[in-house]
Amino acid sequence: VQTVYSFGGNADHSDPRQKDKIVTGGKGANLAEMASIGLPVPPGFTITTEESVRYLNEGADFSDTLRADVAKALEHIEQTVGKSFGSKDDPLLVSVRSGARVSMPGMMDTVLNLGLNDETVGGLATTSGDARFAWDSYRRFIQMYSDVVLGIDHGLFEEALEIAKEDNGFYADTDMSAEDWQSLVAQYKTTVEEELGKPFPQDVQEQLWGAIAAVFDSWDADRAKTYRRLNDIPADWGTAVNVQAMVFGNMGDTSATGVAFTRDPSTGEKAYYGEWLVNAQGEDVVAGIRTPQYLTQRRREAAGASAPSMEEAMPEAFAELAETFDLLERHYRDMQDIEFTVERGKLWMLQTRSGKRTANAALKMAVDMEGEGLIDRKEAILRVDPMALDQLLHPTLDPDATRDVVTKGLPASPGAASGKIVLDADTAEQWAQLGERVILVRVETSPEDIHGMHAAKGILTARGGMTSHAAVVARGMGRPCVSGASAVSIDREARTLRIGSREMKEGDTLTLDGATGEVMAGVVVTIEPELAGDFGVLMEWADAERRMGVRTNAETPADCRMARQFGAEGIGLCRTEHMFFDAGRIRSVRQMILAEDEAGRQGALDALLPEQRADFAAIFKEMSGLPCTIRLLDPPLHEFLPTQDADFADLADATGLGVDHLKRRAAELHEFNPMLGHRGCRLGITYPEIYAMQSRAIFEAACDVAAESGEAPVPEIMVPLVATRRELAILKEQIDTVAEAVFGEKGRRIDYLVGTMIELPRAALMANEIAHEARFFSFGTNDLTQTTLGVSRDDAARFLAPYVERGIFARDPFVSLDIEGVGQLVRMGVERGRQTRADLKLGICGEHGGDPASIAFCEEVGLDYVSASPYRVPIARLAAAQAAL
Ligand code: PEP
Ligand code: MG
Numbered sequence: 034v035q036t037v038y039s040f041g042g043n044a045d046h047s048d049p050r051q052k053d054k055i056v057t058g059g060k061g062a063n064l065a066e067m068a069s070i071g072l073p074v075p076p077g078f079t080i081t082t083e084e085s086v087r088y089l090n091e092g093a094d095f096s097d098t099l100r101a102d103v104a105k106a107l108e109h110i111e112q113t114v115g116k117s118f119g120s121k122d123d124p125l126l127v128s129v130r131s132g133a134r135v136s137m138p139g140m141m142d143t144v145l146n147l148g149l150n151d152e153t154v155g156g157l158a159t160t161s162g163d164a165r166f167a168w169d170s171y172r173r174f175i176q177m178y179s180d181v182v183l184g185i186d187h188g189l190f191e192e193a194l195e196i197a198k199e200d201n202g203f204y205a206d207t208d209m210s211a212e213d214w215q216s217l218v219a220q221y222k223t224t225v226e227e228e229l230g231k232p233f234p235q236d237v238q239e240q241l242w243g244a245i246a247a248v249f250d251s252w253d254a255d256r257a258k259t260y261r262r263l264n265d266i267p268a269d270w271g272t273a274v275n276v277q278a279m280v281f282g283n284m285g286d287t288s289a290t291g292v293a294f295t296r297d298p299s300t301g302e303k304a305y306y307g308e309w310l311v312n313a314q315g316e317d318v319v320a321g322i323r324t325p326q327y328l329t330q331r332r333r334e335a336a337g338a339s340a341p342s343m344e345e346a347m348p349e350a351f352a353e354l355a356e357t358f359d360l361l362e363r364h365y366r367d368m369q370d371i372e373f374t375v376e377r378g379k380l381w382m383l384q385t386r387s388g389k390r391t392a393n394a395a396l397k398m399a400v401d402m403e404g405e406g407l408i409d410r411k412e413a414i415l416r417v418d419p420m421a422l423d424q425l426l427h428p429t430l431d432p433d434a435t436r437d438v439v440t441k442g443l444p445a446s447p448g449a450a451s452g453k454i455v456l457d458a459d460t461a462e463q464w465a466q467l468g469e470r471v472i473l474v475r476v477e478t479s480p481e482d483i484h485g486m487h488a489a490k491g492i493l494t495a496r497g498g499m500t501s502h503a504a505v506v507a508r509g510m511g512r513p514c515v516s517g518a519s520a521v522s523i524d525r526e527a528r529t530l531r532i533g534s535r536e537m538k539e540g541d542t543l544t545l546d547g548a549t550g551e552v553m554a555g556v557v558v559t560i561e562p563e564l565a566g567d568f569g570v571l572m573e574w575a576d577a578e579r580r581m582g583v584r585t586n587a588e589t590p591a592d593c594r595m596a597r598q599f600g601a602e603g604i605g606l607c608r609t610e611h612m613f614f615d616a617g618r619i620r621s622v623r624q625m626i627l628a629e630d631e632a633g634r635q636g637a638l639d640a641l642l643p644e645q646r647a648d649f650a651a652i653f654k655e656m657s658g659l660p661c662t663i664r665l666l667d668p669p670l671h672e673f674l675p676t677q678d679a680d681f682a683d684l685a686d687a688t689g690l691g692v693d694h695l696k697r698r699a700a701e702l703h704e705f706n707p708m709l710g711h712r713g714c715r716l717g718i719t720y721p722e723i724y725a726m727q728s729r730a731i732f733e734a735a736c737d738v739a740a741e742s743g744e745a746p747v748p749e750i751m752v753p754l755v756a757t758r759r760e761l762a763i764l765k766e767q768i769d770t771v772a773e774a775v776f777g778e779k780g781r782r783i784d785y786l787v788g789t790m791i792e793l794p795r796a797a798l799m800a801n802e803i804a805h806e807a808r809f810f811s812f813g814t815n816d817l818t819q820t821t822l823g824v825s826r827d828d829a830a831r832f833l834a835p836y837v838e839r840g841i842f843a844r845d846p847f848v849s850l851d852i853e854g855v856g857q858l859v860r861m862g863v864e865r866g867r868q869t870r871a872d873l874k875l876g877i878c879g880e881h882g883g884d885p886a887s888i889a890f891c892e893e894v895g896l897d898y899v900s901a902s903p904y905r906v907p908i909a910r911l912a913a914a915q916a917a918l
């Protein structure tokens with residue numbers, strides 16, 4: 034197989050592997066695609082991801098084949114542009130960039146201007162006719178290469194540049210002359226030699242292979258690992274390397290560089306959107322070092338900016354660019370994110386890819402593109418990442434609330450957030466772990482800040498535009514972000530900041546509105562989201578395509594109401610123990626547990642009955658007409674035991690039993706492994722009066738609501754942690770007996786079902802037996818995962834992260850179902866259960882019911898419904914539709 038693919042010039046682009054992102058990465062595949070449809074792409078070559086995997090596995094060693102193939106591909110570039118690599122007369126310069134299967138913005142390394150040394154810099158000066166440009170390029174190269182490949186702190190170089198400017202009384206980089214840059218280059222080289230103990234590499238081949246190795250290695254850098262973990266990217270994909278002839282956006286005022294989107298990535302509006310800089314290199318735009326200008330006249334005017342747009346300053350190049358945008362959108366049938374450079378009036382395309390977008394924009398584009406005939410309805414449904422909907426379901430700022438606006442920056446990523454100011458990523462992570470809501474405030478962010486951005490509720494930067502690192506990453510993560518708020522100045526030593534005239538410090542509260550760019554002091558009131566518009570349209574399309582029902586896990590009327598608004602079609606799990614922990618009831622619950630005998634227990638249960646009845650009645654009213662699965666008490670009694678002296682004293686007062694006596698009883702009930710102890714249906718078997726009380730409360734409430742509203746709820750009574758048919762048989766008989774008694778008393782009957790959770794491996798194995806007693810199964814995949822893997826749900830955090838990082842688990846099995854392992858038990862439960870009872874109703878109510886990948890599996894095995902927490906209901910609706918397509 035080929036290790037290297039050439040693109041551009043007269044390269045042959047016919048091997049389908051070259052356009053396969055798995056082989057050549059996203060960037061490489063798209064460069065080949067653009068070149069083959071005739072767009073102006075500087076010639077270059079891509080080293081496959083397979084080579085990077087081999088390199089990393091084989092201890093950082095390049096194969097001879099690779100070396101030979103790279104040499105050949107380099108020749109192709111030389112022939113196409115008519116320059117030669119390392120030539121002191123007319124040198125070829127190249128860029129070296131990473132390009133994984135999916136885009137990982139800013140996560141991996143790039144080196145520009147490679148091929149410059151003390152000799153070739155003279156050739157560049159002659160051929161470009163611009164010595165200043167040549168020396169500026171050389172110093173940029175030393176700086177970037179030293180940072181990325183040699184691991185020297187780039188701050189050292191920036192400092193030297195600042196000092197050089199100060200000594201000369203210069204304000205901007207553009208004030209530096211050729212001689213100034215030349216003497217800075219000399220300084221840079223000394224710095225490298227001091228730091229490294231050897232000179233900066235002059236051999237261009239050594240430079241090239243150094244850069245290739247650095248890109249390969251960057252796949253395993255900490256920041257890339259963090260990004261992979263947050264985005265579920267497997268560790269074994271590796272990254273391709275793209276080596277490409279340099280084109281220069283910094284060759285004077287007819288040159289420029291920019292980043293653009295074919296539609297607005299924040300709102301989805303069908304309007305070109307982007308930023309550019311005259312006389313600059315690509316990294317200047319992305320790094321947020323200079324504040325970029327607007328691409329179009331309309332945007333510039335709307336923003337009231339004075340620096341001319343590209344449309345005004347370079348009308349011809351802009352017209353060609355706009356044409357290219359349209360062509361690319363039609364070709365890829367999706368919004369594109371593009372990097373381009375204009376070198377002395379000539380447009381070059383450096384990259385295109387499907388652009389990252391906010392959830393709002395994704396919805397709007399999917400619905401719009403369906404309307405434009407670019408994609409069909411099914412494709413529109415597939416275009417929206419279900420998890421991204423999460424961004425839309427959370428509150429935004431109340432437009433009527435008072436806002437103490439302290440400054441305004443760019444609306445880089447929508448959504449609103451309030452929280453405490455933190456000034457660095459590590460602090461953000463630490464405070465967030467302590468449960469604080471934090472706002473990360475930085476001059477600008479870099480890939481090293483990724484963990485802090487993730488931990489923060491919102492991000493504020495003083496520098497950088499709409500396509501800066503902060504903006505791109507925040508949009509991808511769904512974090513609100515205000516960037517380029519230049520009134521913000523930070524004193525990291527003192528841990529304070531000043532916004533305009535306002536002094537603030539770390540820990541003060543700030544609110545961001547990522548949709549307007551406003552930054553406000555204090556907390557601002559929020560309102561619930563509007564679920565109409567494009568959201569409603571796409572959800573309707575999704576509902577029409579999905580086969581599975583979507584229910585919710587809810588146990589309060591407020592959660593039920595919210596879930597219904599989000600489209601829930603019933604309750605899949607009402608955990609009744611949450612009602613037991615309620616402050617007003619815990620005393621009765623403890624009294625019941627610690628009672629010596631049945632009579633003592635019954636007294637406490639009599640006090641709980643009316644409260645439970647009221648709980649269920651409220652839920653039945655909210656969910657009128659929809660099925661409600663109510664699970665009988667599940668957690669170990671151990672969890673309800675008092676631990677504080679005050680609680681024992683209080684209980685002693687209430688029961689008339691002595692504190693010592695109660696403590697002794699509590700000690701007797703203490704369990705070493707409560708999760709495998711006295712819990713679930715084992716409680717119902719040993720203390721039948723508990724389940725009897727709960728069943729009575731359910732049936733009485735159902736009868737009362739039916740009498741009151743005329744619409745009878747359909748309770749589905751669910752028994753937890755069943756392992757044997759006999760357990761369920763005993764409990765079912767008891768539930769039926771209570772039902773008959775209540776129906777007799779109330780003078781009416783209602784329909785109900787008795788079923789069980791399948792959450793122990795034995796239950797899945799014996800599903801054919803258990804189904805004789807059950808009208809429905811609900812897979813409790815939280816416990817099923819815990820018991821199948823032998824991994825405690827409550828203690829796994831400590832080792833699961835490293836497990837995922839090392840690829841032992843592809844994903845956290847409590848978040849996304851372990852399909853190949855636990856999934857077998859689910860499949861077995863489905864098949865064996867239906868063998869016994871063809872109309873057995875099947876659902877899932879573990880956390881996995883709200884996870885798109887797990888939902889796809891549920892569709893595959895033929896479950897009837899999934900159940901998810903209220904905010905996940907829309908995610909589940911969309912994921913279920915995608916799974917059905
Ligand atoms: C389960 O185990 O998957 C389940 C839904 O029950 P719980 O999380 O309450 O144990
Ligand atoms: Mg469970």
